[in-house]
Amino acid sequence: MFLESKLKEKLKTPLDAFWIGLTDSQAEGRWFWVDGSPLDPRLSFWSDGEPNNWAGQNPAGEDCVRMEKKENSVDLKSWDDHSCHVQLKSICEKPAEM
Ligand SMILES: [Ca+2]
Ligand SMILES: [Ca+2]
Incomplete structure (x- = not known):
């Protein structure tokens, strides 16, 4: 909800998107964050039909x-697996400033 509220005004068109630091590049379908921690499936927010490892753009899949951006959707499902070779802005996490 925090990220969605922060990104709402930055995701203006379907072409706008941000890497969130989650990948299954080691083993297909096994999702890990860039810090090495596994994805908690209870805290995942895949868009409908995702992840689909689509190979239409890159034969290596996604x-x-x-x-x-979500179209007319009120839930928090906004994740899409995508080719890692596309350049996008990224969301980074850092400690809160005291
Ligand atoms: Ca994949
Ligand atoms: Ca996908």
């Missing part, structure tokens, strides 16, 4: 996850 191993990196982006958060994208």
Whole structure:
């Protein structure tokens, strides 16, 4: 909800999207964050039909996850696995400033 509220004004078109640091590049279908921690399936927000490892754009499939604009959707499902070779902005986490 925090990220969605922060990104709402930055995700203006379907072309806008942000890498969130989640990948299954080591083993297909096994999702890990860039810090090495596994994805908690209870805290995943895949868009309908995702992840689909689509090979239409890159034969290697899709191993990196982006958060994208949602069309007329009120839930938080906004994740899409995508080709890692596409350049996008990224969301990074850092400690809160005291
Ligand atoms: Ca994949
Ligand atoms: Ca996909």
